[in-house]
Amino acid sequence: MRRRDFTxxxxxxxxxxxxxxxxxxxQAAFNWRxxxxxxxxxxxxxxxxxxxxxxxxxxxEMSGGRLKIQFYGAGELIPAAEGFDAVxxxxxxxxxxxxxxxxxxxxxxxxxxxVPFGLNYQGFNGWYxxxxxxxxxxxxxxxxxxxxxxxxxxGVQMTGWxxxxxxxxxxxxxxxxxIPGLAGRVYKELGVDARLIAPGEIFPNLxxxxxxxxxxxxxxxDRQLGLHKVAKYYYTTGxxxxxxxxxxTINKAKWESLPPDLKAIVENACAACNVISEAWxxxxxxxxxxxxxxxQGVIAQPLPDDVVKALRAATTxxxxxxxxxxxxxxxxHESYFAYKAKYDDWADKSELVYHTKxxxxx
Amino acid sequence: MRRRDFTxxxxxxxxxxxxxxxxxxxQAAFNWRxxxxxxxxxxxxxxxxxxxxxxxxxxxEMSGGRLKIQFYGAGELIPAAEGFDAVxxxxxxxxxxxxxxxxxxxxxxxxxxxVPFGLNYQGFNGWYxxxxxxxxxxxxxxxxxxxxxxxxxxGVQMTGWxxxxxxxxxxxxxxxxxIPGLAGRVYKELGVDARLIAPGEIFPNLxxxxxxxxxxxxxxxDRQLGLHKVAKYYYTTGxxxxxxxxxxTINKAKWESLPPDLKAIVENACAACNVISEAWxxxxxxxxxxxxxxxQGVIAQPLPDDVVKALRAATTxxxxxxxxxxxxxxxxHESYFAYKAKYDDWADKSELVYHTKxxxxx
Numbered sequence: 001m002r003r004r005d006f007t008x009x010x011x012x013x014x015x016x017x018x019x020x021x022x023x024x025x026x027q028a029a030f031n032w033r034x035x036x037x038x039x040x041x042x043x044x045x046x047x048x049x050x051x052x053x054x055x056x057x058x059x060x061e062m063s064g065g066r067l068k069i070q071f072y073g074a075g076e077l078i079p080a081a082e083g084f085d086a087v088x089x090x091x092x093x094x095x096x097x098x099x100x101x102x103x104x105x106x107x108x109x110x111x112x113x114x115v116p117f118g119l120n121y122q123g124f125n126g127w128y129x130x131x132x133x134x135x136x137x138x139x140x141x142x143x144x145x146x147x148x149x150x151x152x153x154x155g156v157q158m159t160g161w162x163x164x165x166x167x168x169x170x171x172x173x174x175x176x177x178x179i180p181g182l183a184g185r186v187y188k189e190l191g192v193d194a195r196l197i198a199p200g201e202i203f204p205n206l207x208x209x210x211x212x213x214x215x216x217x218x219x220x221x222d223r224q225l226g227l228h229k230v231a232k233y234y235y236t237t238g239x240x241x242x243x244x245x246x247x248x249t250i251n252k253a254k255w256e257s258l259p260p261d262l263k264a265i266v267e268n269a270c271a272a273c274n275v276i277s278e279a280w281x282x283x284x285x286x287x288x289x290x291x292x293x294x295x296q297g298v299i300a301q302p303l304p305d306d307v308v309k310a311l312r313a314a315t316t317x318x319x320x321x322x323x324x325x326x327x328x329x330x331x332x333h334e335s336y337f338a339y340k341a342k343y344d345d346w347a348d349k350s351e352l353v354y355h356t357k358x359x360x361x362x
Numbered sequence: 363m364r365r366r367d368f369t370x371x372x373x374x375x376x377x378x379x380x381x382x383x384x385x386x387x388x389q390a391a392f393n394w395r396x397x398x399x400x401x402x403x404x405x406x407x408x409x410x411x412x413x414x415x416x417x418x419x420x421x422x423e424m425s426g427g428r429l430k431i432q433f434y435g436a437g438e439l440i441p442a443a444e445g446f447d448a449v450x451x452x453x454x455x456x457x458x459x460x461x462x463x464x465x466x467x468x469x470x471x472x473x474x475x476x477v478p479f480g481l482n483y484q485g486f487n488g489w490y491x492x493x494x495x496x497x498x499x500x501x502x503x504x505x506x507x508x509x510x511x512x513x514x515x516x517g518v519q520m521t522g523w524x525x526x527x528x529x530x531x532x533x534x535x536x537x538x539x540x541i542p543g544l545a546g547r548v549y550k551e552l553g554v555d556a557r558l559i560a561p562g563e564i565f566p567n568l569x570x571x572x573x574x575x576x577x578x579x580x581x582x583x584d585r586q587l588g589l590h591k592v593a594k595y596y597y598t599t600g601x602x603x604x605x606x607x608x609x610x611t612i613n614k615a616k617w618e619s620l621p622p623d624l625k626a627i628v629e630n631a632c633a634a635c636n637v638i639s640e641a642w643x644x645x646x647x648x649x650x651x652x653x654x655x656x657x658q659g660v661i662a663q664p665l666p667d668d669v670v671k672a673l674r675a676a677t678t679x680x681x682x683x684x685x686x687x688x689x690x691x692x693x694x695h696e697s698y699f700a701y702k703a704k705y706d707d708w709a710d711k712s713e714l715v716y717h718t719k720x721x722x723x724x
Contacts, residue, residue, distance in 0.1 A: 022388045027426075029384055049491065061626035062424060064389075120716050121484060122517065125637060126644035129411065155484065156712035219708075236711040239720050264423035265627075272633035275487060282488035283701075286708035293707075302715055305724055312723060339645075344721055345655075346581075346648035349598040350518035352717040353664055354482050358601050359706055361674060362667055 028259060029066045034248075035087075037080045037097035039200070040073025044221060045096070045246070050152050050277025052096040055248065058269040067262050069094065080198075084249065088144045093254045099137070099148065099247045100181050107322045108140045108332040110182055112148065114157075114241040115336065116315040121155050121243040121278055122351065123343045128245075131339040136332050145252040151270040152246030152277035155285070159235035159303055160215030161206070161227045166235065166303065169310045178202050178214035182318070183240035189314035199225065206230045215240070218281065219288035228296050237302035239311055246277065390621060391428045396610075397449075399442045399459035401562070402435025406583060407458070407608070412514050412639025414458040417610065420631040429624050431456065442560075446611065450506045455616045461499070461510065461609045462543050469684045470502045470694040472544055474510065476519075476603040477698065478677040483517050483605040483640055484713065485705045490607075493701040498694050507614040513632040514608030514639035517647070521597035521665055522577030523568070523589045528597065528665065531672045540564050540576035544680070545602035551676035561587065568592045577602070580643065581650035590658050599664035601673055608639065 036052050038045035046052050056069040072092075074080035083095030084102045100113035111118075112133070119127060127133040128150050137148045160179070166172060173191035177184075184194035197205055197214075205211045207230045214231070216222045218238075228234070248270055258266070292298040303311075323330045356362075398414050400407035408414050418431040434454075436442035445457030446464050462475035473480075474495070481489060489495040490512050499510045522541070528534060535553035539546075546556035559567055559576075567573045569592045576593070578584050580600075590596070610632055620628070654660040665673075685692045718724075 022390055026384045058626065058630055062623055062630060064621075064623040117720055120713065120721070122640065122644050123721075125641035126648070129638055129641040130645035156716055158711075218712075237715050237719060238712070242716050242720060259426075261424055261426040264420065265630075268420055268424060268627075268630050268634040271637055272630040275633055275637035276491055278484065279487035279491040282484050282705065282708070283492035285712070286488070286704040289708045289711065290704055300711060302711070302719065305719070308719060308724065340721070342648040342652055343644065346644070346651045347717060347721070349520075349651065349662060349664070350580075350600070350647070351482065351713065353599050354518055354604050355709060355714040355717055357599060357664065357667070357670060358479055358604060359482070359485075359702070359709070362670065 027066055030068065030258070030262070032067065032069045032093040032254070033072060033077065034069050034094040034096060035072045035077050035083050035092050036074055036095065037083055037101060038074055040071075040076055042073070042199075043224060044152075044154065044217070044277065044281065046071070046073055048277075049280045050273040050275075052151075052246075054276075055096075055151055055269055055273045058272060059265055062265045062269065063262055067258070067265065084144070084146070087249045087251050088146055090145070090251045090253065093251050095249050096151070097247055097249070098244060103181065105144065106140050106328065107326055108136075108329040111332045111336050112137045112140075112150075112245060112247065114244045115319075116183060116186060116240045117312055118242060118336065119340055119343065121153055123340065123347070124153075124243050124245060125150075125274070126343060127336060127339040132335050133339075136335055140328055140332065141249065142252070146249045147252050147255045149248045149250070149267065149270040150245045151248040151273045153274055153281070154217055154241075154244040154246075155278050155281045156218070157238040157241040157244055158215070158218050158222065159237050159239065160213055161222065161231035162213040162233040162235060163206075163209075163231045164212065165233050165299075166307060168304065169307055172307065175213050176211045178205065178211050178216075179240075182315075183215070185318055186240070186311055186314045189317070190310055203227065203230065217244075218285045219292055220281070220284040223288045223292060223296075228292055228298050232297060232299055234292065234298045234300040235303050236300050237308060239303070239308055243278075246273075389428055392430070392620070392624070394429065394431045394455040394616070395434060395439070396431050396456040396458060397434045397439050397445050397454050398436055398457065399445055399463060400436055402433075402438055404435070404561075405586060406514075406516065406579070406639065406643065408433070408435055410639075411642045412635040412637075414513075414608075416638075417458075417513055417631055417635045420634060421627055424627045424631065425624055429620070429627065446506070446508070449611045449613050450508055452507070452613045452615065455613050457611050458513070459609055459611070460606060465543065467506065468502050468690060469688055470498075470691040473694045473698050474499045474502075474512075474607060474609065476606045477681070478545060478548060478602045479674055480604060480698065481702055481705065483515055485702065485709070486515075486605050486607060487512075487636070488705060489698060489701040494697050495701075498697055502690055502694065503611065504614070508611045509614050509617045511610045511612070511629065511632040512607045513610040513635045515636055515643070516579055516603075516606040516608075517640050517643045518580070519600040519603040519606055520577070520580050520584065521599050521601065522575060523584065523593035524575040524595040524597060525568075525571075525593045526574065527595050527661075528669060530666065531669055534669065537575050538573040540567065540573050540578075541602075544677075545577065547680055548602070548673055548676045551679070552672055565589060565592065579606075580647045581654055582643070582646040585650050585654060585658075590654055590660050594659060594661055596654065596660045596662040597665050598662050599670060601665070601670055605640075608635075
């Protein structure tokens with residue numbers, strides 16, 4: 001060690017209740033790489049409080065530099081969609097994404113990001129940390145040599161931006177909409193022409209009329225894309241993603257190679273980013289929502305009840321088919337919805353009452 | 363170092379992408395003490411996921427034993443109510459409590475635990491992490507040589523247990539109720555005989571009829587006290603504490619003596635316990651609520667709207683008086699409610715819609 005370090009350590013000890021002797025030991029150090037589904041500067045996902053870069057920084061700080069993680073946004077090292085396989089094979093140690101991008105590997109992956117008409121932030125955390133969700137996620141990913149962690153959350157997402165008002169289920173027929181994944185499959189049941197478009201291409205496609213509608217995240221990130229400039233109807237009822245969990249995956253052998261202190265550091269950093277990223281979304285969505293409605297001429301409203309009903313029926317049908325086909329999906333589905341049934345009764349007496357009778361004068 | 367450790371470290375390196383050389387340095391080690399407002403075995407507060415003991419364990423694990431914290435429940439080292447002064451003077455390094463126990467030091471401390479008709483869990487976290495709340499808390503505590511951290515949350519608490527049904531505001535007059543702090547002052551405005559009773563004394567007092575009603579926390583912890591056995595009316599509308607934040611206070615000089623990695627470890631452990639403790643409450647309250655209503659004959663209902671209105675009016679009056687008297691309380695109050703105003707508009711389009719239209723079929 002350098003003399004400067006030794007002096008500093010001794011001084012810190014003197015000032016700081018040094019009852020234990022200084023610890024001197026050789027400690028393994030790791031230089032790892034984290035790839036991501038999202039671009040290198042994507043707000044929330046890659047930059048800002050609770051993001052992938054912040055997660056790397058927290059781990060490096062807590063480990064005193066013993067676990068350094070070099071972050072690569074989508075396309076910097078590998079393409080966005082290759083993160084799962086890259087970590088599975090050990091090409092990179094870590095990847096940041098959302099599990100629902102990997103439903104092609106196992107449909108059950110959907111449940112660890114968000115399920116339409118499923119759990120919100122507080123509900124998901126209860127299931128994940130205490131209701132068996134974390135263990136099931138590990139079980140689903142185990143055969144791919146991956147260890148998954150919840151490491152962020154957007155909270156409630158918005159339905160999205162439409163160039164024309166949606167008054168009935170029929171108004172959805174033929175609408176060309178950017179909407180990925182399971183939600184896209186649900187809309188297709190209602191006649192929507194659902195399309196997969198990368199975030200950077202949403203604005204130009206909506207502006208040129210190639211698409212009529214687009215879902216992205218929530219007020220803050222949607223405004224960054226400029227979607228309000230080319231579509232005025234903002235449907236707010238985020239039926240499809242009530243709380244969208246970010247995932248960190250770690251190659252299983254690499255994870256097992258970490259000593260216990262670094263494992264604990266990674267686990268706690270993920271939990272910290274879970275709450276800190278969601279808080280950031282609440283703060284920034286509240287401000288962006290106010291700006292969009294007050295200053296940008298946006299018409300914000302929930303989807304009509306009949307449309308929500310039709311979306312729910314289509315969701316139920318698709319999930320039932322998936323459960324029928326695949327035993328591990330059935331196992332995860334049953335755990336998730338058994339948890340939700342109890343959570344719903346409790347939320348009726350807690351958060352529902354807060355939102356309907358307490359936070360505003362009745 | 364022992365040979366065994368060296369071999370282990372080398373093996374770990376070989377298996378775990380050791381690109382960096384092993385780090386060898388002398389590191390300051392700390393043996394600290396944490397006292398608590400709560401008993402040594404109190405569920406949620408002292409034991410279980412996200413509790414004070416779990417917080418100590420996480421810090422010790424992440425630091426590889428360099429920051430060891432010996433936990434003392436209330437009465438084991440000092441009485442419950444002396445934690446603030448003990449940390450302020452440096453007698454102990456850390457204390458676990460809720461800030462609203464210290465409103466005698468500064469009324470502003472109330473806002474960092476819970477404010478009647480105030481922010482819920484997601485709202486509070488947005489204000490705390492990103493809306494200036496954390497910085498204001500540090501400002502309020504600075505003159506007491508304390509550095510505060512949010513390190514846990516109960517989520518929505520319940521109004522409490524009543525031996526007789528409450529149908530009108532008049533029914534509250536003369537009711538002898540265990541209810542501490544600001545909520546007690548609010549009830550007094552409505553004629554309640556509000557009393558401060560330690561948790562362990564609530565059940566015998568309610569059983570013997572010394573009191574007619576009692577507030578504690580939520581279904582899981584209330585059931586542990588056995589309150590449902592001696593009062594059947596469970597009022598669920600937790601108007602007084604929509605999300606009750608646990609605080610960790612650290613003596614300022616001791617905090618400043620920590621090296622950057624241990625500071626980061628403490629901060630991230632607190633954030634992790636914040637989300638993990640709240641998730642634990644959601645899970646366990648949901649199960650306990652179901653049991654109380656289905657198996658224990660409890661009549662669970664929200665307070666009548668007129669009672670809620672009267673409680674709101676009394677709260678507004680008391681907060682206005684506090685703001686008038688004290689500049690730092692005014693500053694905190696204005697920051698908190700300015701944040702809440704924006705959060706309310708956003709929550710109307712996000713969580714409110716989730717609870718009213720999405721999680722159950724409409």
